[in-house]
Amino acid sequence: MSDANVRLLQSDDLSVLIHLENLCFNASWSETQLQKQLNGERNIGFAYLINQKVSGFVIFSTLFDEAELLQIGIDPALQGQGLAGNLLTQAHRELQTRQITRILLEVRDSNRAAISLYHRLGYQQDGIRKGYYPAEQGAAGLGREDAVLMSCNL
Template identity: 45%
Template sequence: MSDFKQLIAADLACLIALEGACFSSPWSEGQLKSFLGASPTRFVLGWFNPELSGFAAFSVVLDEAELLQIGIHPAAQGCGNGRRLLKESLAILRQKGATRLYLEVRASNLAAIKMYQKVGFSKTGVRKSYYPPVERGCEPEDALLMSLVL
């Protein structure tokens, strides 16, 4: 069972915990709080089971949107929750008048790239050495640019 809703202040503590579980460099509490105001950033939250298990953050300007971040709790990964969250987010973006969605993804994130392609995203370019190295002594990583007509 899943339930999707937009971010409200009451969800902030859960989102902060989820960010920490999903990412080694999560957004700060201050950054997340700033998204509650007049920011063009919007969140879609996915409640799988009884707790918050996923979220997607978008910046929306006029008819274009950019996926800033999507995260699924590690315990809820691998069973289609990311794709379900993304598809629900696309429906919300369409309702809000967005006609195209852009994203960038680490070139080594093959699971995410596969999910984006299944949903219909196409590769549109590469940003060379965009992401910092994952480990000391490694090279910076490219970002793949992808887009989807909504």
């Protein structure tokens, strides 16, 4: 891959992924789920390295010429500096070389940082899945939250 800061995730990245996942998400994937996502036959993940340290990651599941963005996270200490954009741009390029033409994702309606990032990277909103997520702890409302469905053509 052309960018020295981005490389493919490997199965021995599991412990650092668990650490990042816990830092980034309230309701995070369990170790077993992460292991499954990391080693899934159709999955491909990318690590973002700062000073040789994995500081962000993104994991996709692929099917034929489409990929679903399953999870993306940047170390909270480094958020707001455009790192996720760099990571996703590199990941898009690599997926293109693997004949992927379209990426789909779903994101919590309240996740403004992520939605803004996806728009900037050329994703468009395709629809809303009502009450798809359990509300996060401390959120107002009746206990469910909508998912925003987005996609982009590579």
